[in-house]
Amino acid sequence: MIFSFLLPVHNILRWIVLLAGVVAIAFAVAGWLGRKPWTRTHLTLNKIFTMAMDVQVLVGLILYFISPMNQVALRNFAAAMRNADQRFFAVEHIFGMILALGIAHGGRTLAKMARDPWKKHRNAALLFTLALLIVIALIPWTRRLLPF
Ligand code: HEM
Numbered sequence: 001m002i003f004s005f006l007l008p009v010h011n012i013l014r015w016i017v018l019l020a021g022v023v024a025i026a027f028a029v030a031g032w033l034g035r036k037p038w039t040r041t042h043l044t045l046n047k048i049f050t051m052a053m054d055v056q057v058l059v060g061l062i063l064y065f066i067s068p069m070n071q072v073a074l075r076n077f078a079a080a081m082r083n084a085d086q087r088f089f090a091v092e093h094i095f096g097m098i099l100a101l102g103i104a105h106g107g108r109t110l111a112k113m114a115r116d117p118w119k120k121h122r123n124a125a126l127l128f129t130l131a132l133l134i135v136i137a138l139i140p141w142t143r144r145l146l147p148f
Pocket of ligand 1: 011014062070094097098139140143
């Protein structure tokens, strides 16, 4: 069943998103505060972070419609709004993560568009940090940390 394959993928991808985010932010902050030049490494790290987010959100969108738990919530949305667990996945998790995806892409685009290397690093550092904080806040940490 596709659900039992995609849920573990979604679980593991969370760690890849977090790792890619932390590395991209570390390079952006070091470049910003250290007034370093903007290099191909920065471009690549920013791309890896936003791509990891893209894949994770895509897998999440599929899960949203095939997850048995979420299907129950979608069938009776009003009742799901009164149940904290169901509401979390039906509303908070999806909207927060899509917002974080938009902010991460905004950070990458504004880093590319700025002329000054210092501003490129600053844009990536600030918007990636905001995106990653939202992701961290909306990961269901009470569920299993690894799928095996
Ligand atoms: C960076 C973005 C995201 C991260 C880090 C993330 C992380 C996670 C994690 C760690 C779980 C628990 C997995 C498990 O129990 O093994 C989960 C479950 C889930 N996620 Fe995400 N998620 C993200 C984005 C999304 C998006 C955008 C959606 C919907 C469009 C989504 C839909 C779901 C659903 C429906 C479940 C629960 C499935 C079930 O157990 O029936 N996720 N997510």
